Amino acid sequence: MADATATEAAPRSIPALLARNVARYGNRPAYREKEFGIWQSWTWAEAEQEIRALALGMLSLGVERGDYVAIIGRNRPAHYWAMVAAQMCGAIPVPLYQDAVADEMAYVLENCGARFVVCGDQEQVDKVVEVEDRIHHIQHVMYTDKRGMRKYDHSRMNALSDVQAEGRAGHFRYEAELDRRIAELDYDSTCVMLYTSGTTGKPKGVVLSNRNIIETAKNSCTFDHLGPDEDVLAYLPMAWVGDFIFSIGQAMWAGFTVNCPESPATMMTDLREIGPTYFFAPPRIFETMLTNVMIRMEDAGDLKYALFKHFMEFAKTTGEQYGMPRYRTQRSRPTLRRRLRWAYRFAMGVGFAVETIVENAVRGFFVRLRHPIEARKYFKARGPLLNLYPQPWRDYFSYRTGEVLIYAPLKNTLGLSRIRVAYTAGEAIGPEIFDFYRSLGINLKQLYGQTEASVFITQQPDGQVRPDTVGVPSPGVEVKIGENGEVYYRSPGTFVEYFKNPESTASTKDPEGWVATGDAGFFEPGTGHLRIIDRAKDVGKMVDGRLFAPKYVENKLKFYPNILEAVVFGGRRDRCTAFINIDLTAVGNWAERNNIAYASYQELAGHPKVYEMIGNEVAEVNRSLAQDPMLSGCQIHRFLILHKELDADDGEMTRTRKVRRNVIETKYADLIAALYDGRDSIYTETEVTYEDGRKGKITATLRLADAVVAPEQRMAAE
Amino acid sequence: MNAMTEGYVTPDGRQIGPVLMEMKNITLRFGGVVAIKDISFDIREGEIRAIIGPNGAGKSSMLNVISGFYVPSEGEVWFRGQKRGPMKPYEVARLGIARTFQNIALFDGMSVLDNIMTGRLTMMKSGLLSQALWFGSAEREENENRAKVEKIIDFLEIQNIRKTPVGRLPYGLKKRVELARALAAEPKILLLDEPMAGMNVEEKEDMCRFILDVNDEFGTTIALIEHDMGVVMDLSDRVVVMDYGKKIGDGTPDEVRNNPDVINAYLGVAHE
Numbered sequence: 001m002a003d004a005t006a007t008e009a010a011p012r013s014i015p016a017l018l019a020r021n022v023a024r025y026g027n028r029p030a031y032r033e034k035e036f037g038i039w040q041s042w043t044w045a046e047a048e049q050e051i052r053a054l055a056l057g058m059l060s061l062g063v064e065r066g067d068y069v070a071i072i073g074r075n076r077p078a079h080y081w082a083m084v085a086a087q088m089c090g091a092i093p094v095p096l097y098q099d100a101v102a103d104e105m106a107y108v109l110e111n112c113g114a115r116f117v118v119c120g121d122q123e124q125v126d127k128v129v130e131v132e133d134r135i136h137h138i139q140h141v142m143y144t145d146k147r148g149m150r151k152y153d154h155s156r157m158n159a160l161s162d163v164q165a166e167g168r169a170g171h172f173r174y175e176a177e178l179d180r181r182i183a184e185l186d187y188d189s190t191c192v193m194l195y196t197s198g199t200t201g202k203p204k205g206v207v208l209s210n211r212n213i214i215e216t217a218k219n220s221c222t223f224d225h226l227g228p229d230e231d232v233l234a235y236l237p238m239a240w241v242g243d244f245i246f247s248i249g250q251a252m253w254a255g256f257t258v259n260c261p262e263s264p265a266t267m268m269t270d271l272r273e274i275g276p277t278y279f280f281a282p283p284r285i286f287e288t289m290l291t292n293v294m295i296r297m298e299d300a301g302d303l304k305y306a307l308f309k310h311f312m313e314f315a316k317t318t319g320e321q322y323g324m325p326r327y328r329t330q331r332s333r334p335t336l337r338r339r340l341r342w343a344y345r346f347a348m349g350v351g352f353a354v355e356t357i358v359e360n361a362v363r364g365f366f367v368r369l370r371h372p373i374e375a376r377k378y379f380k381a382r383g384p385l386l387n388l389y390p391q392p393w394r395d396y397f398s399y400r401t402g403e404v405l406i407y408a409p410l411k412n413t414l415g416l417s418r419i420r421v422a423y424t425a426g427e428a429i430g431p432e433i434f435d436f437y438r439s440l441g442i443n444l445k446q447l448y449g450q451t452e453a454s455v456f457i458t459q460q461p462d463g464q465v466r467p468d469t470v471g472v473p474s475p476g477v478e479v480k481i482g483e484n485g486e487v488y489y490r491s492p493g494t495f496v497e498y499f500k501n502p503e504s505t506a507s508t509k510d511p512e513g514w515v516a517t518g519d520a521g522f523f524e525p526g527t528g529h530l531r532i533i534d535r536a537k538d539v540g541k542m543v544d545g546r547l548f549a550p551k552y553v554e555n556k557l558k559f560y561p562n563i564l565e566a567v568v569f570g571g572r573r574d575r576c577t578a579f580i581n582i583d584l585t586a587v588g589n590w591a592e593r594n595n596i597a598y599a600s601y602q603e604l605a606g607h608p609k610v611y612e613m614i615g616n617e618v619a620e621v622n623r624s625l626a627q628d629p630m631l632s633g634c635q636i637h638r639f640l641i642l643h644k645e646l647d648a649d650d651g652e653m654t655r656t657r658k659v660r661r662n663v664i665e666t667k668y669a670d671l672i673a674a675l676y677d678g679r680d681s682i683y684t685e686t687e688v689t690y691e692d693g694r695k696g697k698i699t700a701t702l703r704l705a706d707a708v709v710a711p712e713q714r715m716a717a718e
Numbered sequence: 719m720n721a722m723t724e725g726y727v728t729p730d731g732r733q734i735g736p737v738l739m740e741m742k743n744i745t746l747r748f749g750g751v752v753a754i755k756d757i758s759f760d761i762r763e764g765e766i767r768a769i770i771g772p773n774g775a776g777k778s779s780m781l782n783v784i785s786g787f788y789v790p791s792e793g794e795v796w797f798r799g800q801k802r803g804p805m806k807p808y809e810v811a812r813l814g815i816a817r818t819f820q821n822i823a824l825f826d827g828m829s830v831l832d833n834i835m836t837g838r839l840t841m842m843k844s845g846l847l848s849q850a851l852w853f854g855s856a857e858r859e860e861n862e863n864r865a866k867v868e869k870i871i872d873f874l875e876i877q878n879i880r881k882t883p884v885g886r887l888p889y890g891l892k893k894r895v896e897l898a899r900a901l902a903a904e905p906k907i908l909l910l911d912e913p914m915a916g917m918n919v920e921e922k923e924d925m926c927r928f929i930l931d932v933n934d935e936f937g938t939t940i941a942l943i944e945h946d947m948g949v950v951m952d953l954s955d956r957v958v959v960m961d962y963g964k965k966i967g968d969g970t971p972d973e974v975r976n977n978p979d980v981i982n983a984y985l986g987v988a989h990e
Contacts, residue, residue, distance in 0.1 A: 036868035037831075037880065147873070148931060151731075265878035 013185035013210045015088045017252040022048045025228055025255045031077040034262035034270055042077060044255070050077075052178070054085035054160065056167030059174040061116070061140050061158075065090035065181065068112040068193070072096045072105070072128070073120020075234040075260045078144045078160055080247060082118045087191065090181045091116070094193045094205070095239040098124060104203075106131035108195050112205055112499065113137050118160065121145040125152070187211045192248075193499060194241050196451055205499030206241070206451050215492035216454040217249035219475040223459060224421045225328040229335070230256035230278045231418070235267050241451040242425075246280060249454075271415035279422040283429035286444075289414055290433055311402035315439035322399040323407065323441030325420060327462035346408075349400030356397075360385050407440050416442050423447050423459075430559040431467035438465065446470050448532060452508065452515055453477070454493030458530045469529035470521075479530060485520040485547070486536040520549070522630060533631070538661070540571035546633030548576070550661070553621065553634045560617045561586040565646050567659055569672055570634065577675040578639040579668070580614055581646055587613075602643045602700055611705050614641060619708035626710035636707050638675050643700035649689045674704055725762065728955050735763030738907060738939055739784065744793035746779055746963075753779040754790070755963040761907065766933055767941045768954035770974075772983060775960040777943045778820065781909050784941060785817050786810040798906075811840045814906030818896040818913060820943075826885035830876060830895050831867065833884055837902030838863045870901050873935070874928060890921035894928070901932065908932070910942040914949055922946065926953060951975065959983065 011017040021030070021044045030044040042050065063069065069086040071093055073079050083093035094112050096105060098120060105127055109117070115137055119125045125143050129152075132138055141157045143149060149159070158166075167174070191210045195203040220226075234247040247258045256278070261270035297308050315323065326341070368375045387394065411417045422437070422444045429446070437444040443462065448470035449455040457479065460471035473479045477491035490513045497505040509515045520539040521532040533539060533549040540548040550568040557566040557580070564583035570576030582605055590613075591598060598604040622635040646652040651663050665672065667686075674682040685699045725735045739761045746754040753776045761767045761784075769777050782788040783795065786805045795802045797813065805813075816837070824833050841863060844856040871877055874894055879887060884895060893913060900908055913929065914922045926949060932938050944950045950957060951971040959967035959974055961983040967974045974980055 036865065036872055037877075038868075147935070150934065262877045263875065269878070269881075 012187045012214070013087065013182075013189065014084055014191060014213070014248065014252055015182045015185060017214070018044075018048055018051065018084060021252065021255045028228060028255065029257045030251075030255075031080070031258050031260070032274070033077050033260040034266070034273075037262075039259075039273070041257075047077070047081065050164065051081045051084050051088070053164040053167040054081055055088040055178055056170060056174045057163035057165070058085055058089050058091070058116070058167070059177060059181075060166050060170045061163065063089045063091050063116060065184075067091040067116065068094050068114040069116045069118065070094045070096055070109055070112070070114040071118045071238065072098050072124045073118070073144060073238070074098055074264060075236075075238055075243070075247070076120065076144060077258070077260055079118065079120065079238060080234075080258065082142070082160065083192070083248065086116075087185065088178060088182050090184060090189075092190045092193055094195070095244070096195070097197075097237055097239045099237075102127040102130045106134055108203060108205075109138065110135050111203075112193060115139045117141045119143045122148040125149065125157070185210065187214075190496070192244055194239060194244065194451055204501055204504060207496040207499055208241075208454055208493075209496050212454045212493045212495060213245070213249045214253065215476065216245060216456055217253040219477075219492070220245075220456050220459070221250055221254045223461070223475055224278075225330060226250060226254045226256065226278060226421070228255035230254065230420070231274055231276045232256065232258055232278050232280075233267075233271055233274055233276045234258050234260050235264070235271075236280065242280060242449075242455055245455045246278075268415065272413070273415075275415055275418040277418045277420045279416070279419055281422070281424055282426040283424050283433070286424060286429065286433055286437060290436055293410065293414070308406055311406040312436075312439070314398060314402060315407065316435065318395045318399050319439030319441060322396050323403070323439060324443055325441065327443075328420070345400055346404060348397060349402075349404035352397035353401045353404070356385065359388060363388075403441070411440055411442065416440075419443065421445065425449060425470075428555045429467065432559065434467040447474075448530065450517060452495045453489060453491060454495070456493060457487075457489050457491070457517070460529075464527070464529070466529070469524060469527070469531050471530065472528055473530070480514070481522060482516070484536060485522065485533070485539060487517045487519050487521045487530070487532070488514045489517065490514050542570055542576075542633050543572060543574045544633070547630055548634060549631060550634075552631065553578075553625065553636070554659070556621045556624065557618070562590070562613065563617065565653075565659065567646075567661070567664055568634070568636065569665070569675070573676065575637045576634050577672070578618070578636045579664070579671070580618075580639055580641045582610060582614070582641060584645075601645070602698070605641045605643055606700070606703060611641065611703060614639070615705055615707060619710075622707060623710045626712050632712040635709050635712070637709055638704055638706055640671065640675065640702050640704045643684075643702060644686060644688060644698060647688075650687075671702065680704060732764065732934075732955075734765050734955065737761070738763045738765075738798060740796040741780075741783070742794045742796065744780075744783055744790045744795070746776075746783060746788060747791045753963055754783065754960075756793070757958075757960070757963075757965045758793075759958050759965065759968055761939060761941055763939055764933070764937055765939055765956065766929070766954045767939075768950045768957045769941065769943050769960065770945075770947070770950055770957060771960035774962075776963040777960055778911060780960065781817070781911055781941070781943055784907075785815055785909055786813075808840060811903055814904070815909065816900035816903040816905035816907075817909035818893070818900050818911060820911040820915065822889075822892045822896055824884045824892060824896055824899070827883060829881050829883055830887070830898075831871070831880050833895055834867045834870060834898045834902050835863065837899035838867065840903065866904075867902055870898050873901075873931070874898050890917050890924075893917070893921075893925065897925075897928065897932075901936070901938075904936075905938060907939040907941065910940065910944075912943050912945065914944060914946055922949060929953060 011020045026045045027043050029041045030047040032039050032041040063086070069082070069091045071079050071082055083095065086093040094114060096108055109131065117128050117138055119128060119141060121143065122145070125141060128138065128141055139156065142160050142163055143157070144160050146159050187210050189210055191208050191213045193205045193207050195205050197203065232246055232251065234243060236243045251258050259274045259276070261267045297305055300308070408417065419442050422442055423446070424444060425447045434444060445460040445465050447456060447459040449457045456474040457477055458471040459474050460469070477489055479487060479489045482488055494509065494513055494515055518536050519532050520534050520536040521530055523530055534551040538551055542548045548570050553568045553576070554566040557563050557578070562583055563580055565581035567579040568576055569578070584601055587604060587610060591604060596607060596609060598607060604610060618636050618639055625635050626632050646659065651660065652667070653659055670684055671682060681701055681703050683701045685697055688696050688698055690696060725733065727733055737760045742758050744754055744757045745752065757780070769780055771777050779788060783790050786802065789804045842859055844854065844859050848854045848856040871880060874897065876891065876894060876898065879891060884892060887895065897913065914925050917925065929940060930953065933940055954971060956969060957971055957974045958965060959980045966979040966983055967977040
């Protein structure tokens with residue numbers, strides 16, 4: 001990085017970065033938190049004072065080098081400070097999911113052998129107290145929020161602010177020791193330990209070194225040109241690697257401001273008040289925001305609704321070109337220029353609207369006066385406006401008008417006005433949703449990452465964003481595709497090891513440093529973008545050797561609001577077929593509007609009109625699959641709509657609503673057979689479990705439908 | 719539980735202070751109807767005191783007597799060692815008595831914040847003119863009071879509805895806002911008229927926690943009317959039981975629960 005820091009030694013730990021930021025950005029805001037209705041803020045210098053006091057206090061409590069300090073609570077500056085303070089003392093912070101139940105917490109606390117715990121409030125303290133008699137190594141509990149804590153036994157418990165006060169009081173005794181400990185930290189000492197969510201088995205502690213965090217932060221900040229003028233909203237769980245990278249790694253590296261919401265419930269309001277410039281959210285959040293907008297627009301007045309509809313339709317094709325803020329090519333730009341650009345754009349919008357109306361009225365009047373017959377023909381053919389400018393100009397100006405009327409107010413309502421870079425990751429995002437935000441001029445991009453990589457594996461560069469890829473390898477990351485299509489990576493952010501688990505470490509990370517992601521994917525020829533298809537263990541081959549990626553197809557189907565679940569079959573067969581579950585709310589709503597009467601889920605699911613509608617959607621999916629040379633074999637030839645919803649109570653899904661393929665394949669073997677032997681209908685009996693545990697049977701005659709299959713474009717190589 | 723002794727210690731270790739308010743032989747008549755008949759009891763500082771009884775027992779009337787809204791036909795109310803005469807509502811508020819209502823009495827069109835600010839009306843002294851011109855003490859006063867109100871909002875965890883008009887809130891939250899408004903007046907004694915009526919289990923639990931926290935955090939004395947026996951028995955330190963305007967029991971929840979008169983009033987008497 002061509003900064004003025006060439007003379008300084010590059011900081012090699014988070015506390016060292018903090019010291020650098022104090023020197024460089026001393027009076028810029030580092031943390032903000034909304035408390036008592038007001039955004040309280042701390043500059044880098046103030047934050048350092050707080051963190052140092054806390055570290056001194058921790059020393060006085062007896063925190064040793066290599067101790068584990070568990071942190072359980074919502075995003076608050078004090079908790080971020082506790083993490084850095086622990087690092088200062090040579091200890092290792094371990095953030096925990098605050099919504100974990102006491103038992104899950106006990107496992108993690110026991111596994112890392114935490115001697116100190118920082119709790120957010122009474123609720124978290126209660127959980128720790130509950131498991132304390134099972135885990136004997138907890139020595140001291142610190143808590144942030146004093147409410148309701150008065151009656152607790154305080155011999156081994158303190159408020160964080162009291163710990164700080166103690167640290168300040170013991171300033172002379174511990175100062176030298178603290179400086180010594182900070183100086184001991186180097187690039188390879190452990191920065192943080194984060195536990196995986198443990199969907200498969202017990203959670204594993206992922207050890208990340210200073211090198212992992214700082215290198216990753218440095219590379220990703222360069223990638224998106226993040227500078228000290230960014231604002232982020234820290235609202236994602238602190239135990240998740242992303243929050244650590246965004247709110248500590250990148251924030252410390254780039255020196256930007258971390259904003260903490262007042263409470264989880266006020267997140268949306270706080271988002272709007274802060275207007276972050278850099279934002280991360282899982283697809284679910286973007287979906288919810290979009291749904292809220294749509295519902296509120298339904299209730300809006302006719303004029304507003306018409307404007308909204310018109311301009312959103314218009315933005316679909318033009319947003320990418322005219323809506324995006326100018327992509328940065330360097331770290332930051334003077335604010336004044338940005339303001340002027342905004343004013344210019346706004347003026348363009350208003351100006352064009354006025355211009356168009358006035359010009360058209362005046363000229364149109366004379367045109368009609370002079371050539372009444374021709375004018376009528378002309379206007380009939382081209383619409384009421386005169387179209388004085390060439391198309392691209394008109395699009396540009398119309399987009400500006402739309403921005404004044406719709407896009408800017410809408411972005412402001414969503415709290416996304418100032419977004420320069422927004423990321424989504426974690427699961428597939430619906431292309432409709434993705435395009436909605438991009439057409440508004442929000443630079444929403446996708447990234448692909450995991451805890452073991454300190455988040456970043458691939459990212460989409462500005463201007464090369466598409467809903468179906470996850471981008472190119474992040475700077476410093478090498479990605480390769482294994483024999484079976486699995487994605488491997490190697491990067492400076494690659495984790496050190498799984499805590500106390502050498503077998504898992506060995507099986508995930510090979511001696512050369514390549515880590516298996518467990519996901520199957522491929523690089524798109526031509527663009528070099530990575531596309532993730534599915535979990536590697538689910539990807540199979542069809543009889544003729546073509547790739548079979550059920551989840552990829554299922555996700556495509558599930559993007560339709562009418563389809564709740566889909567299960568695709570076709571591994572080791574000659575063609576693909578699917579079970580479809582309709583979404584009762586969406587389809588029920590549709591049925592109501594179209595005067596289709598139905599008495600039960602089963603009847604609605606079997607309705608010919610519903611089959612027709614779903615058939616069209618399946619055909620659309622087939623068309624888009626056919627355009628993809630790798631996956632064209634996954635087109636769905638036949639499908640049926642199930643007579644019952646797939647349910648976790650029947651063991652057909654996991655509690656987190658993931659389809660259990662094996663269970664379904666055995667349970668509905670008769671239906672699958674029917675899909676392949678060409679019958680038109682089948683009679684079936686299914687055992688169901690009611691919520692109280694009783695069992696029952698439902699019977700149905702299901703119709704099997706053929707889907708329209710699009711002509712394939714097969715890969716030349718195959 | 720001798721009335722002579724100066725305070726007592728509750729089973730969970732809270733120190734209860736001396737008598738804060740004492741009703742002496744209260745009788746309340748509306749024309750020929752006798753709503754309350756010769757009732758005496760006391761409320762001690764820091765205590766949670768419940769008043770229970772079947773419908774029409776005169777509980778709400780009793781609360782109105784305590785709050786000074788009704789003037790008893792006979793008997794005396796003593797507050798902090800002084801006999802209390804008839805009072806205007808603002809005088810009651812200044813004395814440090816605040817209440818919530820059985821039927822929510824909030825300003826529907828105003829935001830939650832504004833509603834709670836009204837609870838601090840008696841603390842604001844600047845005149846109409848300086849308020850309107852936002853001049854002199856008005857601004858400082860507003861800020862001070864807003865800070866106090868924000869503490870209460872934080873305490874009751876209603877930050878997310880701060881700016882929402884009260885009319886749009888669900889019932890359980892309205893009750894909480896009403897509690898917030900009563901708390902904003904920084905009362906010595908808080909009167910709650912059926913704070914948990916019509917709530918679901920979860921809302922009840924929340925409300926219980928808030929009532930206990932208020933008592934614990936601010937040391938506020940609380941007198942409450944409640945129908946949910948489970949709640950009353952868990953929350954309160956002492957319980958007064960009324961039936962047909964008469965006091966039929968007074969004591970700790972356990973004493974009351976085993977009192978034959980109380981059992982009769984609630985379950986009926988076997989006729990012989």
